[in-house]
Amino acid sequence: MRSRKLLAGGILAIGLVVVGADAAWAQEAPVTAEDVQKNLDNVFVLVAAVLVIFMQAGFALVEAGLTRAKSVANIMMKNLMDFCAGALAFFAVGYAIAFGTGGNDLFGTGGWFLGSGAFQYGTLTVPVTFLFQVAFAATAATIVSGAMAERTRFKSYFLYSLVISAVIYPVVVHWNWGGGWLSKLSTPFHDFAGSTMVHMTGGIAALMGAIILGPRIGKYGADGKPRAIPAHNIPYAVLGTFILLVGWYGFNPGSELAADDAIGGIAVTTTLAAAAGAIAAMATIWMKTGKPDVAMTANGMLAGLVGITAGTAAVSNIGAVIIGAGAGLIVVAAVLFFDRIHVDDPVGAISVHGVCGAFGTICVGLFATEDSEFWKQGLFYGGGTDQLVSQVIGVVSVAAFVAVAAGLLFSVIKATVGLRVSEEEELAGLDVLEHGAPGYGPDVTPVSPPTPIPDGQPVTMPTGANS
Protein backbone atom coordinates (compact mmCIF):
# COMPACT_ATOMS: atom_id res chain seq x y z
CA MET A 1 0.00 0.00 0.00
CA ARG A 2 2.72 2.36 0.94
CA SER A 3 4.92 1.42 -1.95
CA ARG A 4 2.00 1.99 -4.30
CA LYS A 5 1.57 5.50 -2.94
CA LEU A 6 5.24 6.19 -3.50
CA LEU A 7 4.96 4.92 -7.05
CA ALA A 8 1.97 7.12 -7.76
CA GLY A 9 3.77 10.10 -6.27
CA GLY A 10 6.80 9.41 -8.40
CA ILE A 11 4.78 9.20 -11.62
CA LEU A 12 3.02 12.44 -10.71
CA ALA A 13 6.35 14.15 -10.11
CA ILE A 14 7.78 13.00 -13.43
CA GLY A 15 4.58 14.08 -15.15
CA LEU A 16 4.83 17.57 -13.62
CA VAL A 17 8.44 17.91 -14.73
CA VAL A 18 7.55 16.86 -18.28
CA VAL A 19 4.54 19.17 -18.48
CA GLY A 20 6.55 21.99 -16.97
CA ALA A 21 9.39 21.54 -19.43
CA ASP A 22 6.95 21.32 -22.30
CA ALA A 23 5.23 24.50 -21.20
CA ALA A 24 8.52 26.36 -20.87
CA TRP A 25 9.58 25.24 -24.34
CA ALA A 26 6.26 26.19 -25.87
CA GLN A 27 6.52 29.69 -24.39
CA GLU A 28 9.92 30.21 -25.96
CA ALA A 29 9.08 29.10 -29.51
CA PRO A 30 5.47 28.44 -30.39
CA VAL A 31 5.35 26.22 -33.48
CA THR A 32 3.10 27.86 -36.01
CA ALA A 33 1.48 26.47 -39.12
CA GLU A 34 3.88 28.69 -41.11
CA ASP A 35 6.89 26.98 -39.49
CA VAL A 36 5.54 23.59 -40.45
CA GLN A 37 4.84 24.74 -44.00
CA LYS A 38 8.33 26.23 -44.29
CA ASN A 39 9.93 22.99 -43.18
CA LEU A 40 7.68 21.04 -45.52
CA ASP A 41 8.68 23.26 -48.45
CA ASN A 42 12.36 22.76 -47.69
CA VAL A 43 12.02 19.02 -47.31
CA PHE A 44 10.05 18.69 -50.53
CA VAL A 45 12.40 20.80 -52.64
CA LEU A 46 15.48 19.09 -51.20
CA VAL A 47 14.06 15.69 -52.15
CA ALA A 48 13.12 17.06 -55.59
CA ALA A 49 16.70 18.31 -56.03
CA VAL A 50 18.02 14.84 -55.26
CA LEU A 51 15.64 13.36 -57.85
CA VAL A 52 16.94 15.85 -60.43
CA ILE A 53 20.53 14.94 -59.56
CA PHE A 54 19.59 11.28 -60.12
CA MET A 55 18.72 12.26 -63.69
CA GLN A 56 22.48 12.37 -64.27
CA ALA A 57 22.44 8.58 -64.01
CA GLY A 58 19.63 8.48 -66.56
CA PHE A 59 21.53 10.67 -69.02
CA ALA A 60 24.67 8.56 -68.56
CA LEU A 61 22.81 5.32 -69.34
CA VAL A 62 20.84 6.71 -72.30
CA GLU A 63 23.98 8.12 -73.90
CA ALA A 64 26.11 5.05 -73.17
CA GLY A 65 23.42 2.71 -74.48
CA LEU A 66 22.79 4.59 -77.73
CA THR A 67 26.46 4.81 -78.72
CA ARG A 68 29.12 2.18 -79.42
CA ALA A 69 30.84 -0.05 -76.89
CA LYS A 70 34.32 1.11 -77.87
CA SER A 71 33.76 4.59 -76.38
CA VAL A 72 31.46 3.72 -73.49
CA ALA A 73 33.93 4.59 -70.73
CA ASN A 74 34.47 7.98 -72.37
CA ILE A 75 30.78 8.86 -72.39
CA MET A 76 30.39 7.73 -68.79
CA MET A 77 33.37 9.91 -67.87
CA LYS A 78 31.85 12.92 -69.61
CA ASN A 79 28.63 12.46 -67.65
CA LEU A 80 30.59 12.07 -64.44
CA MET A 81 32.48 15.29 -65.08
CA ASP A 82 29.44 17.26 -66.26
CA PHE A 83 28.03 16.95 -62.79
CA CYS A 84 31.28 17.61 -60.94
CA ALA A 85 32.48 20.49 -63.11
CA GLY A 86 28.94 21.86 -63.13
CA ALA A 87 28.54 21.68 -59.36
CA LEU A 88 31.79 23.54 -58.64
CA ALA A 89 31.43 26.10 -61.45
CA PHE A 90 27.83 26.88 -60.52
CA PHE A 91 28.78 27.13 -56.84
CA ALA A 92 31.68 29.49 -57.56
CA VAL A 93 30.18 31.85 -60.13
CA GLY A 94 27.14 30.43 -61.91
CA TYR A 95 24.69 30.84 -59.05
CA ALA A 96 25.70 34.49 -58.61
CA ILE A 97 25.35 35.24 -62.33
CA ALA A 98 21.98 33.48 -62.46
CA PHE A 99 20.35 34.79 -59.29
CA GLY A 100 22.61 37.45 -57.77
CA THR A 101 20.48 40.47 -56.97
CA GLY A 102 23.23 43.00 -57.67
CA GLY A 103 23.30 42.79 -61.45
CA ASN A 104 21.16 44.04 -64.31
CA ASP A 105 18.58 42.61 -66.71
CA LEU A 106 21.22 40.54 -68.52
CA PHE A 107 23.20 38.97 -65.67
CA GLY A 108 23.25 38.94 -61.89
CA THR A 109 26.07 39.51 -59.41
CA GLY A 110 26.39 38.76 -55.71
CA GLY A 111 26.57 35.61 -53.66
CA TRP A 112 29.78 34.31 -55.23
CA PHE A 113 30.78 30.98 -53.65
CA LEU A 114 27.40 31.07 -51.87
CA GLY A 115 28.74 33.95 -49.78
CA SER A 116 26.81 36.91 -48.46
CA GLY A 117 23.94 37.98 -50.63
CA ALA A 118 23.39 34.45 -51.97
CA PHE A 119 19.87 34.12 -53.32
CA GLN A 120 17.09 32.27 -51.52
CA TYR A 121 13.57 31.80 -52.81
CA GLY A 122 10.37 32.19 -50.78
CA THR A 123 10.38 29.93 -47.73
CA LEU A 124 13.40 27.96 -48.95
CA THR A 125 16.78 28.27 -47.29
CA VAL A 126 19.86 29.29 -49.30
CA PRO A 127 21.29 25.74 -49.38
CA VAL A 128 18.02 24.20 -50.56
CA THR A 129 17.52 26.88 -53.23
CA PHE A 130 21.10 26.39 -54.41
CA LEU A 131 20.94 22.60 -54.47
CA PHE A 132 17.80 22.61 -56.58
CA GLN A 133 19.33 25.10 -59.02
CA VAL A 134 22.70 23.38 -59.27
CA ALA A 135 20.90 20.16 -60.18
CA PHE A 136 19.32 22.04 -63.10
CA ALA A 137 22.64 23.54 -64.19
CA ALA A 138 24.19 20.07 -64.34
CA THR A 139 21.22 18.87 -66.40
CA ALA A 140 21.72 21.60 -69.02
CA ALA A 141 25.43 20.77 -69.22
CA THR A 142 25.07 17.00 -69.58
CA ILE A 143 22.65 17.19 -72.51
CA VAL A 144 25.57 18.03 -74.82
CA SER A 145 27.76 14.99 -74.17
CA GLY A 146 25.58 12.59 -76.18
CA ALA A 147 25.46 14.78 -79.27
CA MET A 148 29.26 15.03 -79.31
CA ALA A 149 29.79 11.36 -78.47
CA GLU A 150 32.52 9.08 -79.83
CA ARG A 151 34.78 11.77 -81.35
CA THR A 152 35.42 14.65 -78.89
CA ARG A 153 38.68 15.08 -76.97
CA PHE A 154 37.99 14.63 -73.30
CA LYS A 155 39.88 17.70 -72.06
CA SER A 156 38.15 19.88 -74.64
CA TYR A 157 34.78 18.60 -73.47
CA PHE A 158 35.75 19.27 -69.88
CA LEU A 159 36.51 22.92 -70.73
CA TYR A 160 33.14 23.27 -72.44
CA SER A 161 31.42 21.74 -69.41
CA LEU A 162 32.98 24.26 -67.03
CA VAL A 163 32.01 27.25 -69.19
CA ILE A 164 28.37 26.28 -69.79
CA SER A 165 27.76 25.80 -66.06
CA ALA A 166 29.75 28.87 -65.02
CA VAL A 167 28.50 31.37 -67.61
CA ILE A 168 26.24 30.34 -70.50
CA TYR A 169 23.47 28.58 -68.57
CA PRO A 170 23.49 31.10 -65.68
CA VAL A 171 23.04 34.06 -68.05
CA VAL A 172 20.05 32.37 -69.68
CA VAL A 173 18.55 31.59 -66.29
CA HIS A 174 19.02 35.15 -65.12
CA TRP A 175 16.97 36.46 -68.05
CA ASN A 176 13.89 34.69 -66.73
CA TRP A 177 14.09 33.00 -63.31
CA GLY A 178 16.72 35.44 -62.05
CA GLY A 179 14.50 38.46 -62.62
CA GLY A 180 16.09 39.58 -65.90
CA TRP A 181 14.54 41.07 -69.01
CA LEU A 182 12.38 38.10 -70.08
CA SER A 183 10.57 38.28 -66.75
CA LYS A 184 9.93 41.99 -67.31
CA LEU A 185 8.15 41.77 -70.67
CA SER A 186 4.64 43.30 -70.58
CA THR A 187 3.44 39.70 -70.63
CA PRO A 188 6.32 37.89 -68.92
CA PHE A 189 7.88 34.91 -70.66
CA HIS A 190 6.80 31.71 -68.86
CA ASP A 191 8.96 28.62 -68.59
CA PHE A 192 7.85 26.77 -65.48
CA ALA A 193 10.61 24.15 -65.12
CA GLY A 194 12.92 24.84 -68.03
CA SER A 195 11.87 23.59 -71.50
CA THR A 196 13.84 26.57 -72.80
CA MET A 197 16.05 27.57 -69.88
CA VAL A 198 17.48 24.10 -69.30
CA HIS A 199 16.65 21.80 -72.22
CA MET A 200 16.78 24.10 -75.22
CA THR A 201 19.93 25.72 -73.83
CA GLY A 202 21.58 22.29 -73.69
CA GLY A 203 20.07 21.31 -77.04
CA ILE A 204 21.34 24.41 -78.88
CA ALA A 205 24.80 24.00 -77.34
CA ALA A 206 24.67 20.37 -78.51
CA LEU A 207 23.73 21.54 -82.01
CA MET A 208 26.69 23.93 -82.18
CA GLY A 209 29.03 21.27 -80.82
CA ALA A 210 27.88 18.64 -83.32
CA ILE A 211 28.14 21.09 -86.24
CA ILE A 212 31.63 22.34 -85.36
CA LEU A 213 32.83 18.81 -84.60
CA GLY A 214 31.47 17.16 -87.76
CA PRO A 215 29.98 13.68 -88.09
CA ARG A 216 31.58 10.44 -86.89
CA ILE A 217 33.75 8.61 -89.42
CA GLY A 218 31.50 6.26 -91.36
CA LYS A 219 28.21 7.97 -90.49
CA TYR A 220 27.74 9.00 -94.12
CA GLY A 221 28.30 6.79 -97.14
CA ALA A 222 30.14 7.86 -100.29
CA ASP A 223 26.75 8.88 -101.68
CA GLY A 224 26.22 11.20 -98.70
CA LYS A 225 23.31 9.15 -97.35
CA PRO A 226 23.18 8.67 -93.57
CA ARG A 227 24.16 5.21 -92.35
CA ALA A 228 22.82 3.74 -89.14
CA ILE A 229 25.34 3.21 -86.36
CA PRO A 230 23.20 1.03 -84.07
CA ALA A 231 23.09 1.33 -80.30
CA HIS A 232 25.31 -1.10 -78.39
CA ASN A 233 23.02 -1.53 -75.38
CA ILE A 234 19.29 -0.90 -75.67
CA PRO A 235 18.58 -2.04 -72.07
CA TYR A 236 20.88 0.78 -70.84
CA ALA A 237 19.05 3.28 -73.03
CA VAL A 238 15.61 2.22 -71.82
CA LEU A 239 16.67 1.98 -68.17
CA GLY A 240 18.18 5.46 -68.47
CA THR A 241 14.95 6.74 -69.98
CA PHE A 242 12.96 5.38 -67.02
CA ILE A 243 15.43 6.94 -64.58
CA LEU A 244 14.97 10.28 -66.37
CA LEU A 245 11.18 9.88 -66.10
CA VAL A 246 11.47 9.33 -62.35
CA GLY A 247 13.86 12.27 -62.05
CA TRP A 248 11.37 14.44 -63.86
CA TYR A 249 9.01 14.11 -60.88
CA GLY A 250 11.61 16.20 -59.08
CA PHE A 251 12.26 18.43 -62.06
CA ASN A 252 8.67 19.55 -62.69
CA PRO A 253 6.78 19.31 -59.37
CA GLY A 254 9.91 20.53 -57.56
CA SER A 255 9.88 23.68 -59.68
CA GLU A 256 6.77 24.74 -57.78
CA LEU A 257 9.44 25.48 -55.10
CA ALA A 258 6.88 24.79 -52.37
CA ALA A 259 4.96 21.82 -51.00
CA ASP A 260 1.49 22.94 -51.98
CA ASP A 261 -1.63 21.64 -53.70
CA ALA A 262 -0.26 22.27 -57.22
CA ILE A 263 2.42 19.58 -57.21
CA GLY A 264 0.05 16.65 -57.82
CA GLY A 265 -1.43 18.19 -60.96
CA ILE A 266 2.06 18.96 -62.25
CA ALA A 267 3.10 15.35 -61.70
CA VAL A 268 0.05 14.18 -63.66
CA THR A 269 0.64 16.43 -66.70
CA THR A 270 4.27 15.26 -66.64
CA THR A 271 3.18 11.61 -66.68
CA LEU A 272 0.65 12.04 -69.46
CA ALA A 273 3.05 13.93 -71.73
CA ALA A 274 5.76 11.30 -71.24
CA ALA A 275 3.40 8.46 -72.16
CA ALA A 276 1.92 10.32 -75.14
CA GLY A 277 5.39 11.27 -76.38
CA ALA A 278 6.62 7.68 -76.38
CA ILE A 279 3.52 6.35 -78.13
CA ALA A 280 3.51 9.13 -80.76
CA ALA A 281 7.20 8.58 -81.54
CA MET A 282 6.68 4.81 -81.76
CA ALA A 283 3.72 5.25 -84.13
CA THR A 284 5.62 7.74 -86.30
CA ILE A 285 8.75 5.64 -86.78
CA TRP A 286 6.63 2.49 -87.17
CA MET A 287 4.74 4.06 -90.06
CA LYS A 288 7.94 5.44 -91.56
CA THR A 289 10.16 2.34 -91.47
CA GLY A 290 7.78 -0.51 -90.72
CA LYS A 291 9.19 -1.28 -87.26
CA PRO A 292 8.67 0.22 -83.77
CA ASP A 293 12.27 1.36 -83.16
CA VAL A 294 13.12 1.11 -79.45
CA ALA A 295 15.72 3.91 -79.36
CA MET A 296 13.37 6.29 -81.13
CA THR A 297 10.50 5.40 -78.79
CA ALA A 298 12.72 6.12 -75.79
CA ASN A 299 13.60 9.46 -77.38
CA GLY A 300 9.85 10.04 -77.73
CA MET A 301 9.25 9.67 -73.99
CA LEU A 302 12.02 12.17 -73.27
CA ALA A 303 10.63 14.49 -75.95
CA GLY A 304 7.22 14.43 -74.26
CA LEU A 305 8.86 15.23 -70.92
CA VAL A 306 10.92 18.09 -72.36
CA GLY A 307 7.84 19.41 -74.14
CA ILE A 308 5.61 19.52 -71.04
CA THR A 309 8.26 21.06 -68.78
CA ALA A 310 7.43 24.69 -69.64
CA GLY A 311 3.66 24.40 -69.36
CA THR A 312 3.35 21.61 -66.82
CA ALA A 313 1.52 23.85 -64.33
CA ALA A 314 -0.44 25.87 -66.89
CA VAL A 315 -2.05 23.31 -69.18
CA SER A 316 -4.87 20.80 -68.73
CA ASN A 317 -4.40 17.05 -68.73
CA ILE A 318 -5.68 16.85 -72.30
CA GLY A 319 -3.36 19.71 -73.21
CA ALA A 320 -0.47 17.71 -71.75
CA VAL A 321 -1.37 14.67 -73.88
CA ILE A 322 -1.47 16.83 -77.02
CA ILE A 323 1.85 18.54 -76.20
CA GLY A 324 3.49 15.21 -75.39
CA ALA A 325 2.20 13.58 -78.57
CA GLY A 326 3.25 16.59 -80.63
CA ALA A 327 6.75 16.39 -79.16
CA GLY A 328 6.88 12.64 -79.88
CA LEU A 329 6.02 13.24 -83.53
CA ILE A 330 8.37 16.21 -83.89
CA VAL A 331 11.33 14.39 -82.32
CA VAL A 332 11.23 11.67 -84.99
CA ALA A 333 11.04 14.24 -87.81
CA ALA A 334 13.87 16.22 -86.21
CA VAL A 335 16.15 13.19 -85.80
CA LEU A 336 15.65 12.28 -89.47
CA PHE A 337 16.16 15.93 -90.49
CA PHE A 338 19.46 16.39 -88.63
CA ASP A 339 20.66 13.03 -89.97
CA ARG A 340 19.94 14.22 -93.49
CA ILE A 341 21.74 17.58 -93.16
CA HIS A 342 24.87 15.84 -91.84
CA VAL A 343 24.58 16.91 -88.21
CA ASP A 344 25.56 13.67 -86.47
CA ASP A 345 23.83 13.45 -83.09
CA PRO A 346 24.22 9.80 -81.95
CA VAL A 347 21.61 10.04 -79.17
CA GLY A 348 19.13 12.59 -80.54
CA ALA A 349 19.91 15.25 -77.90
CA ILE A 350 19.45 18.17 -80.30
CA SER A 351 16.04 16.90 -81.36
CA VAL A 352 14.84 15.88 -77.88
CA HIS A 353 16.07 18.86 -75.90
CA GLY A 354 16.57 21.62 -78.47
CA VAL A 355 13.64 21.18 -80.83
CA CYS A 356 11.10 19.82 -78.32
CA GLY A 357 12.22 22.37 -75.70
CA ALA A 358 11.34 25.17 -78.11
CA PHE A 359 8.10 23.45 -79.10
CA GLY A 360 6.99 22.94 -75.49
CA THR A 361 7.78 26.52 -74.54
CA ILE A 362 5.74 27.93 -77.42
CA CYS A 363 2.88 25.56 -76.49
CA VAL A 364 2.37 27.51 -73.24
CA GLY A 365 1.11 30.39 -75.39
CA LEU A 366 -1.36 28.00 -77.03
CA PHE A 367 -2.50 25.65 -74.25
CA ALA A 368 -2.48 27.68 -70.99
CA THR A 369 -6.05 27.19 -69.80
CA GLU A 370 -6.56 30.44 -67.91
CA ASP A 371 -4.86 33.61 -66.66
CA SER A 372 -2.75 33.34 -63.53
CA GLU A 373 -0.15 35.31 -61.64
CA PHE A 374 2.59 33.87 -63.86
CA TRP A 375 1.03 33.37 -67.29
CA LYS A 376 -1.83 34.47 -69.53
CA GLN A 377 -4.47 32.29 -71.10
CA GLY A 378 -3.28 30.65 -74.34
CA LEU A 379 -4.52 31.22 -77.86
CA PHE A 380 -6.49 27.94 -78.07
CA TYR A 381 -8.49 28.90 -74.97
CA GLY A 382 -9.40 32.35 -76.28
CA GLY A 383 -6.64 34.21 -74.45
CA GLY A 384 -5.21 35.90 -77.54
CA THR A 385 -1.58 36.00 -78.59
CA ASP A 386 0.06 37.96 -75.71
CA GLN A 387 1.61 34.90 -74.05
CA LEU A 388 2.38 33.27 -77.40
CA VAL A 389 4.39 36.31 -78.55
CA SER A 390 6.35 36.39 -75.29
CA GLN A 391 7.08 32.67 -75.61
CA VAL A 392 8.42 33.13 -79.14
CA ILE A 393 10.56 36.08 -78.02
CA GLY A 394 12.01 33.97 -75.21
CA VAL A 395 12.74 30.96 -77.41
CA VAL A 396 14.32 32.98 -80.21
CA SER A 397 16.45 35.16 -77.94
CA VAL A 398 17.73 32.27 -75.80
CA ALA A 399 18.43 30.15 -78.90
CA ALA A 400 20.32 33.04 -80.52
CA PHE A 401 22.36 33.77 -77.41
CA VAL A 402 23.28 30.12 -76.78
CA ALA A 403 24.09 29.52 -80.46
CA VAL A 404 26.50 32.48 -80.48
CA ALA A 405 28.02 31.79 -77.04
CA ALA A 406 28.42 28.02 -77.52
CA GLY A 407 29.53 28.49 -81.13
CA LEU A 408 32.22 30.89 -79.96
CA LEU A 409 33.25 28.57 -77.13
CA PHE A 410 33.60 25.49 -79.33
CA SER A 411 35.41 27.49 -82.02
CA VAL A 412 37.92 28.84 -79.52
CA ILE A 413 38.48 25.35 -78.08
CA LYS A 414 38.89 23.95 -81.60
CA ALA A 415 41.48 26.61 -82.47
CA THR A 416 43.45 26.21 -79.24
CA VAL A 417 43.41 22.78 -77.59
CA GLY A 418 41.57 21.07 -80.46
CA LEU A 419 38.07 19.64 -80.32
CA ARG A 420 38.32 16.27 -82.05
CA VAL A 421 40.42 13.18 -81.42
CA SER A 422 42.68 11.80 -84.16
CA GLU A 423 41.19 9.59 -86.86
CA GLU A 424 43.19 6.66 -85.50
CA GLU A 425 41.81 7.18 -82.01
CA GLU A 426 38.24 7.59 -83.22
CA LEU A 427 38.40 4.33 -85.17
CA ALA A 428 39.92 2.47 -82.22
CA GLY A 429 37.40 3.94 -79.78
CA LEU A 430 38.13 6.59 -77.19
CA ASP A 431 38.26 4.41 -74.10
CA VAL A 432 41.82 3.13 -74.15
CA LEU A 433 43.55 6.09 -75.80
CA GLU A 434 41.74 8.80 -73.80
CA HIS A 435 41.24 7.03 -70.47
CA GLY A 436 43.68 4.11 -70.40
CA ALA A 437 41.30 1.16 -70.20
CA PRO A 438 38.29 -0.20 -72.08
CA GLY A 439 34.77 0.17 -70.72
CA TYR A 440 34.18 -3.51 -71.19
CA GLY A 441 36.40 -6.38 -72.15
CA PRO A 442 38.91 -8.81 -70.77
CA ASP A 443 41.15 -7.99 -67.85
CA VAL A 444 44.14 -6.17 -69.27
CA THR A 445 46.56 -7.69 -66.77
CA PRO A 446 46.76 -11.35 -65.71
CA VAL A 447 45.33 -11.91 -62.24
CA SER A 448 46.74 -15.41 -61.59
CA PRO A 449 50.36 -15.94 -60.50
CA PRO A 450 52.71 -17.23 -63.20
CA THR A 451 52.69 -21.06 -63.27
CA PRO A 452 55.83 -23.05 -64.21
CA ILE A 453 55.38 -25.47 -67.08
CA PRO A 454 55.18 -28.95 -65.43
CA ASP A 455 57.21 -31.90 -66.62
CA GLY A 456 55.24 -34.39 -68.74
CA GLN A 457 55.53 -37.35 -71.04
CA PRO A 458 56.70 -36.56 -74.58
CA VAL A 459 54.22 -37.34 -77.33
CA THR A 460 55.07 -40.50 -79.21
CA MET A 461 54.21 -39.80 -82.84
CA PRO A 462 52.72 -42.85 -84.56
CA THR A 463 54.28 -44.00 -87.81
CA GLY A 464 52.21 -43.59 -90.94
CA ALA A 465 49.66 -40.89 -91.76
CA ASN A 466 46.07 -40.57 -90.58
CA SER A 467 46.53 -42.40 -87.31
Add this chain to the structure above:
Amino acid sequence: MIKLVTAVIKPHMLESVKDGLKSTGVQGLTVTEVKGFGRQGGHTETYRGAEYAVDLIPKLKVEVLCSADDVQSVMDMIRKSSHTGKIGDGKVWVVDVEHLLRVRTGEMGEDAT
Protein backbone atom coordinates in the same frame (compact mmCIF):
# COMPACT_ATOMS: atom_id res chain seq x y z
CA MET B 1 41.08 -42.80 -89.83
CA ILE B 2 39.89 -39.70 -87.98
CA LYS B 3 37.55 -37.16 -89.50
CA LEU B 4 36.71 -33.62 -88.42
CA VAL B 5 33.06 -32.84 -89.07
CA THR B 6 32.34 -29.09 -89.01
CA ALA B 7 28.80 -27.75 -89.08
CA VAL B 8 27.64 -24.13 -89.24
CA ILE B 9 24.14 -23.99 -87.78
CA LYS B 10 21.48 -21.56 -86.61
CA PRO B 11 22.22 -20.65 -82.97
CA HIS B 12 18.81 -21.74 -81.71
CA MET B 13 19.31 -25.23 -83.18
CA LEU B 14 22.25 -25.99 -80.87
CA GLU B 15 20.26 -27.88 -78.25
CA SER B 16 18.73 -30.15 -80.84
CA VAL B 17 22.08 -30.77 -82.60
CA LYS B 18 23.88 -31.40 -79.32
CA ASP B 19 21.26 -33.83 -78.02
CA GLY B 20 21.09 -35.56 -81.39
CA LEU B 21 24.85 -36.06 -81.60
CA LYS B 22 24.98 -37.37 -78.03
CA SER B 23 22.32 -39.94 -78.95
CA THR B 24 24.52 -41.19 -81.82
CA GLY B 25 27.38 -41.81 -79.37
CA VAL B 26 29.46 -38.71 -80.01
CA GLN B 27 31.49 -38.09 -76.84
CA GLY B 28 32.56 -34.49 -77.30
CA LEU B 29 32.14 -31.44 -79.44
CA THR B 30 33.34 -27.84 -79.62
CA VAL B 31 31.05 -24.87 -80.27
CA THR B 32 32.22 -21.44 -81.45
CA GLU B 33 30.19 -18.28 -82.03
CA VAL B 34 30.82 -17.16 -85.59
CA LYS B 35 29.36 -14.75 -88.15
CA GLY B 36 29.01 -15.18 -91.86
CA PHE B 37 26.86 -14.97 -94.94
CA GLY B 38 25.77 -17.41 -97.59
CA ARG B 39 24.04 -17.26 -100.94
CA GLN B 40 21.38 -14.82 -99.72
CA GLY B 41 24.03 -12.27 -98.66
CA GLY B 42 22.26 -10.97 -95.58
CA HIS B 43 19.57 -8.27 -95.43
CA THR B 44 19.03 -4.63 -94.43
CA GLU B 45 17.46 -3.25 -91.24
CA THR B 46 16.68 0.28 -90.03
CA TYR B 47 17.83 1.94 -86.84
CA ARG B 48 16.44 5.37 -85.97
CA GLY B 49 15.21 5.69 -89.55
CA ALA B 50 18.56 4.99 -91.24
CA GLU B 51 19.33 1.72 -93.03
CA TYR B 52 22.18 -0.60 -92.28
CA ALA B 53 23.28 -3.89 -93.80
CA VAL B 54 23.09 -7.05 -91.72
CA ASP B 55 25.35 -9.11 -93.98
CA LEU B 56 27.16 -11.09 -91.32
CA ILE B 57 24.59 -13.24 -89.55
CA PRO B 58 25.43 -14.80 -86.17
CA LYS B 59 25.85 -18.59 -86.40
CA LEU B 60 27.34 -21.35 -84.32
CA LYS B 61 30.14 -23.55 -85.59
CA VAL B 62 30.01 -27.10 -84.19
CA GLU B 63 33.09 -29.29 -84.54
CA VAL B 64 33.04 -33.04 -83.94
CA LEU B 65 35.93 -35.51 -84.20
CA CYS B 66 34.90 -39.06 -85.11
CA SER B 67 36.10 -42.15 -86.84
CA ALA B 68 35.49 -42.49 -90.56
CA ASP B 69 32.94 -45.21 -89.86
CA ASP B 70 30.77 -42.78 -87.89
CA VAL B 71 30.82 -39.90 -90.41
CA GLN B 72 27.62 -40.97 -92.12
CA SER B 73 25.58 -41.18 -88.91
CA VAL B 74 27.03 -37.88 -87.57
CA MET B 75 26.21 -36.01 -90.78
CA ASP B 76 22.73 -37.55 -90.91
CA MET B 77 22.08 -36.48 -87.35
CA ILE B 78 23.34 -32.91 -87.90
CA ARG B 79 21.18 -32.52 -90.97
CA LYS B 80 18.12 -33.91 -89.18
CA SER B 81 18.60 -31.91 -86.00
CA SER B 82 19.54 -28.55 -87.53
CA HIS B 83 17.08 -28.54 -90.42
CA THR B 84 14.31 -25.92 -90.45
CA GLY B 85 13.83 -25.70 -94.22
CA LYS B 86 14.25 -21.92 -94.14
CA ILE B 87 17.09 -19.86 -95.60
CA GLY B 88 20.25 -19.91 -93.48
CA ASP B 89 20.20 -23.50 -92.17
CA GLY B 90 23.97 -23.67 -92.73
CA LYS B 91 26.46 -26.21 -94.04
CA VAL B 92 28.37 -29.32 -92.95
CA TRP B 93 31.77 -30.35 -94.23
CA VAL B 94 34.23 -33.12 -93.40
CA VAL B 95 38.04 -33.14 -93.56
CA ASP B 96 40.71 -35.71 -92.76
CA VAL B 97 42.61 -35.33 -89.51
CA GLU B 98 46.32 -36.15 -89.64
CA HIS B 99 46.94 -36.64 -85.93
CA LEU B 100 44.84 -36.55 -82.77
CA LEU B 101 46.16 -36.46 -79.20
CA ARG B 102 44.28 -36.62 -75.89
CA VAL B 103 46.36 -34.34 -73.68
CA ARG B 104 45.67 -35.95 -70.31
CA THR B 105 46.46 -39.56 -71.20
CA GLY B 106 48.68 -39.19 -74.23
CA GLU B 107 46.38 -41.47 -76.26
CA MET B 108 46.68 -41.03 -80.01
CA GLY B 109 44.44 -41.65 -83.02
CA GLU B 110 41.01 -43.22 -82.67
CA ASP B 111 41.66 -43.94 -79.01
CA ALA B 112 41.61 -40.20 -78.46
CA THR B 113 38.21 -39.42 -80.07
